Amino acid sequence: MKQNWLKAILPHLAAIGIFLLLAVMYCSPVLEGKVVNQADMKNVEGMAKEAKDYYEATGERPLWTNSMFSGMPSYVIYTGPGTNKMGYMNWVITLKTPFPINMLFLAMMSMYLLLCILDFKYWIRVMGAIAFAFCSYNVIIIDVGHVTKMFDIALMPAVLAGIILTYRGKLLTGAALTALATGMLIYNNHLQIIYYTLIMVACLAVGAFVHALREKQLPQFFKASGLLAIAGALAVLTSMDSLLMLREYTDYTMRGSKSELTLDQGDVAQKKSTGLDIEYAYDWSYGKAESGTLLIPGYAGNSSGQKLSTTSHFAEQMQSLGVPAAQVEQFLDQQKLPLYYGAQSKGTSGPVYVGAIICFLFVLSLLLVKSWHKWWLIAVTVVGFILAWGKNLAFINDFLFYHLPLYNKFRAPAQALVLPSLTFVVLGCWGLQEVADGKHTKAELLKKLKQALLITGGAIIGFILITNFFVGFSSASDANMISYFAQAMGGEENAKLLIRALEKDRSSLLLKDSFRSAIFIAIAAAAIWAFLENKMKWQVAALVITAAVAIDLLQVDRNYLNSESFVDDMSYMQAMQPSPADQQIKQDPDPYYRVFNLTTAPFDDASPSYFHKNIGGYSPAKLWIYQDLITHQISKQNMHVLNMLNTKYFIVPDQKSGQPIAQRNPDAYGNAWFVKDIIWAPDANTEMKTLDYLNTRDSAVIDKRFTQQLGNFKTHADSAAVIKLTKYGPNKLEYTTHNTQDGFGVFSEIYYPAGWKAFIDGQPADIIRTDYALRGLKIPAGDHKVEMRFEPTTVFTGLKIAGISSTLLLLLVVVIFGWAFYKELAGSR
Structure with missing residues (x-):
């Protein structure tokens, strides 16, 4: 019995070791005590400073903060330790590894679990886990500091795993896994990713219903669905502290669209939703053609700011205009230039790249897979693309924005690509499983392999032709660049020459990355062909494909999260050091006044909140009344309004040095x-x-x-x-x-x-x-x-519910998993 148990568990332990090693190697600067230099997390530090200091000094839960926007609930920032015990699971499941190792490890473990439930071969599970975790979007959001988003993306496969297990007849263990994964998903609390997960679950449930109807297994379906509903309800109860607070708070924020003003709205007032303004919500809408980045990383020019080499067309053009080579090298070292030419008007930190091999295997799966799971996965894929296109598919998305429940609470539609990022991996693995499991004839597999190769290769050629003949390589940022270079390079004509050179660099990047994708696809196709022709054993072919997937993604990921992304604690906190102006203001013995820092973007920067009770701040969920005050009064610098907000100090740039200086406002009204x-x-x-x-x-x-x-x-x-x-x-x-x-x-x-x-x-x-x-x-x-x-009574009610229900859930999970393990051991005797 012991030997059988060890034999069964050793491969899983080996997979855990591989994932841990890969995550640690990728994030190796963490071992030196360094941290990711995340811009958004610095905002979080500023937002939470007053609340954290208050809790540490008094032990009392902070529910309100005056450090941002003259005062707002701290629900979305920091409220001290909660009663939800699901928080312990974050570090238990990630083996208490440091950030960001923990998130990449969790993503790999979660996808590995799903692929185990689907009963795929070992190396396919490992490959899929690596592909899912190292999708370029994931490392980009780690780099910028979207921590809760990444945790919830990582947990999406685990939620699916629990549901699929339940529908397969493992009712108690499936429901327990679903409740645990969903509870963790809600605890980490990125509502937009939770919403996308619900869409995915709905597609799965419809697919399971249709399958049960065809197989005449509806009683089993409804029994499983009932248990899943209970599991979901229990998972929701574990986070009632945050959910009740947010539900109440949302009604007073931009996300709830409760502004009573109709000033300057005109016809827009007739179309106003109960959520965000549609123009604001549709910032960062992915372009339809831009979706080619899933296959070709440099398809839309990568990010909105990146360094060019001295061999680039842009560098050569600068030298031809008389700029010395040394000066060109210095300029390129200091200046990031916008190679991005996609449809997102606000720019982007990088593309959503799932991997050329994964795209190829996805196409192969469409040709081979017969399982009913294929159809709900395709549905999720289509929905993901539609939602991600946002305003670029307005005739559908505008309708959804005004009619799909809760959808108008969210912005940045491009985030919906987390859905195809997951489904491409699952279906890609399924396609490889079809090759390996011997259910198809060799002739059929070779035919489908050739078709998939032609389709994927044709897609690469098609994207190149579409860009060259229809989309072009110009960017929305080019007009500003022309204005900048016209002053620096002796006129508009010279500036236009530099922009044309930049367009050539964009074109070169497209061709280079297209060729790169083709090479990786060829490697995977060759390994499959060699296996089918008995020139290579399955394990060797699977290892080749897994290694190629890992190399492909990690090479691209290094453009966004690399050794330069990590800094020591001292450097990280340098941005949180007070300026002389901050130090001067903090000498004021008055315990409560406000400061308006005009040396930054005051309503998109929370760093002043680290030192002061701030007129500005950063939050995607400001109170509507305050946003109205910003729009109609503060932005116009109405001093009567600023005085009533007790704005005792302004921080402004010195006219001579440009450094921040403090100016006292003697007319502030006081408290x-x-x-x-x-x-x-x-x-x-x-x-x-x-x-x-x-x-x-x-x-x-x-x-x-x-x-x-x-x-x-x-x-x-x-x-x-x-x-x-x-x-x-x-x-x-x-x-x-x-x-x-x-x-x-x-x-x-x-x-x-x-x-x-x-x-x-x-x-x-x-x-x-x-x-x-x-x-x-x-x-x-x-x-x-x-x-x-x-x-707020909702807070205290929610805390009680969360504490009791999360304890109950974890006890149930331990009992159910323990009983299942005992039965497994007993059956192996």
Whole structure:
């Protein structure tokens, strides 16, 4: 029995060793203590700084942060340790390996598991695992810092594995695996990838239903589906802490599209969705022809900024214009140029390349595979491409945007290529399995091999012809480049010559990478042919193909995540070092004021949030009221609005040196104040327009919907009336007030009704939305203590549910897997 058990487990242990070794070798700088220099993670550091510091100092869970956009819930940033025990599974399954080794390892293990469930041959499983993990898109998002996205991409195959296992009749173990994988998927919480996974699961379920109907196995299908529904529900319950918070928060954000303004919208207002604006959502729509990058990595010119060699057409053109060779070399070493000429108007960090061999095997699978799984995998592939094309297939995607549930909450359609990136690998492996399992005749296999080779080779030639005769090599960035080079190179004609040279470099890259893809396809086809002609054993042929897949992908991946991507901790944190301006501001003993940094892109950069309570920040899910304030007031530098936000300091570039300097704003209103007058606005549009000219220190504008709370209240403020902040905390603010008459206090705090509560001398008081985005209170005459507490009941309810359900799920998984293992051992005796 022991010998049989070891014999069964050793190949899997060997696969784990291969995956671990490959991930470690690829990310070897981690062994030297280096980290990936991720731009987005630096934003995360800035966003989370106040919340993390608060938790470490008090042990209290931070639910609100004032370090971004003048105040917002910290749900999507940092809330301290949760009660969901699924978090432990991230490091258990990845053997507690460091980042980013853990994500690549998890992706390989997850795909290996799926291919084991599908009962593919050993080296096919290994090849598929490597191909899936090292798809260029995965290493690119690791490089830029999309950590939760990569974790969820890595878990997608494991979710499918559990569902397929359940439909195959392994009801309890399949449901347990599904619940575990889905629970981890939701815990890592990249909602767009979760959404794509649901689309994939829906296609699988439809395919399973059709298969069960044809095979007259509907009772088994419904039994399995019922168990899967329970598994899914339990998985959802484990993350109820984050899901309930996000569900509530979304209704107040750009993702929920709850803005009440219709200013400057015109006809757009008639088409406004309940989610993002469609133009914003469709940024980064993949081009239809650009999809050729799955087969040819340099098809659309790779990334929007990359270094060129001194032998490039561009370098030669610079020298022909009289620039010395040494100066050209220095320029190219310092300047990244846009070879990218695809359809994504915002540019790209790199292509989605699944591998030439995988594409070839995918085509072969379409010719050979007869299983019902083929059809739902094809459906997922087609859906992935359609969604990824976004505005470039508007007649379909516009309809989906306005009618497909929840779809309008997401942006960057190109992310949908994670679906074909997975299905290409699975079907590619299936095609190779068909070659190896002996179900087809040699003549049939040789015929299909030839057809697949002709189709894939024809596709490469077709993409070259399409680009040369229809798409061209010009880029949306060329106009800006001409303007830049016209000033630097002595006129527009010289600049155009350089752009033409750049187009030649783009063309050369296409031809070079097309030839490269053809070579790798030829290697795989030759190995299959040699196996079919008995000139090579299967194990040798499989090893050749696996090695070729790994070499192909790793060579391309090194263009994006390489040794230069890793830096030591000191260098990584260098960007988080305060400037002299930051240091000057931090000497202010005032515990609570705001800073507006105008030396960066203030609403796309969270690094100032690392040091200050920031007017700006970075978040794809800003509160709508604040986005409206940015659009209609802050971007126009309305000082009355900036003063009411208690903008005590501006950081601006020095006119002589260009270095950041701090400027104190003596007119900032402070944390709270009494106003002398209330102006009632009939609607939100009028409320916003009133802010264009209103002196917000003396008067407040309020929407008439709040008349019920205020009635005929008249505010008064004598010269001695004052509101003073006495205690600051992200979740709780305390003030003392003094006024000889009843007054209306305006607080320089962002209005958010889902959790903020006010108390005057311990008695609840209504918070009124004031000046469109702030909080206001009716405060009686005399001296009073005012408290504002952030106490969202959804948070505490969700934490309890998540803690109980995640514990229950993990116990069930251990029991079910333990029982299955015991039965397996008993059966082998």
